[in-house]
Amino acid sequence: MMRLQASEAADETRDEIVRQATQLFTHYGYSKTNIGDIALACDMSAGNLYRYFRNKQAIGHAVVARFFDEVDACIERGMDESQCAEARVRFVITAAVEHTVRELRQAPKIVELSEMICETEEGQAVVGEHVQRNLARLTGLVREGVANREFNVNDAEAAARAVQMGTKFFHIPFALAQHGLDRVEADLAVTLDLLCAGLRGRAACQPRD
Template structure:
């Protein structure tokens, strides 16, 4: 599997500056304690021990900090999905593992901390750059698996590749998007198996 993709975020200053990481780490802890919506940049500055002006040297807004945290979470989900898929060389099994790993990783990261869930909800509602990039990366993973399956003879070749990947992504979306996932919690254990089996039957040559 390919290396985990990068995510675009709105930030200022040197990209690899350690102060940026300190701000993100402190903000993650602060948001998890007090919530994203109720926290201001002034609150963060006081908690971290930096001036508000100093934080603005690295991030243009509270949302920019939230985007960095969101990007880290989405990058972790993508890494777990890629690792699960790398455990097999069979395209159908990769697809099954993708459904299962994506659902499990999303549940763990979106709901292990209800305060941080506010960031995920804001990101999905406002279509932050990191979310758009993540959706694109997942669809690219799908396209790669579909291409492998077509080459091995496991999947049909008549439907346009991008159309097939988009359709499968829409099937997965209720278990990837935090706003939709909260309404699908009763089905998260069985859904990956049933949905991936249904998709695989539709892909039969």
């Protein structure tokens, strides 16, 4: 198998492929979109796609990675450094979930893509990286909150992980769709209320016996 292209121009082409694939996946679904369709939309032959992606799944992974990058960018953009740590923790989670919910509303077919992702090793790696980045961000925020006495937790990293686990349900497209998209925002709000109360509280994340 030939090694993938790595030049400037190749990166541009790769981007275009991901853009076109995103359109087709959201419109027709992952399985109903074939390599030929993507190639056609990109004005190239099917074979040429393999100079940029190892296979069809890899395109799916790139589409999802791009979605995660958008969520991250949206969070970076919207993050208001002047706000208290709690507001920013809430924003980080809420923005990501709302982004996903919006996506699910206007393109329910992406559930299929997210299921493919779960089934592949590399797909899980893509998700894993995003989760990791998110945890790092949360940990930073919790540390800040602890530093300025807004939060009161012993182990900032554990508390951040707790926030992440306590909202993990809201990051699973399949679960959201089943729960009912309309209930998501309210349920996330009460959950964040309690988690944030925990971050502020005195005895949170004390070592257990």
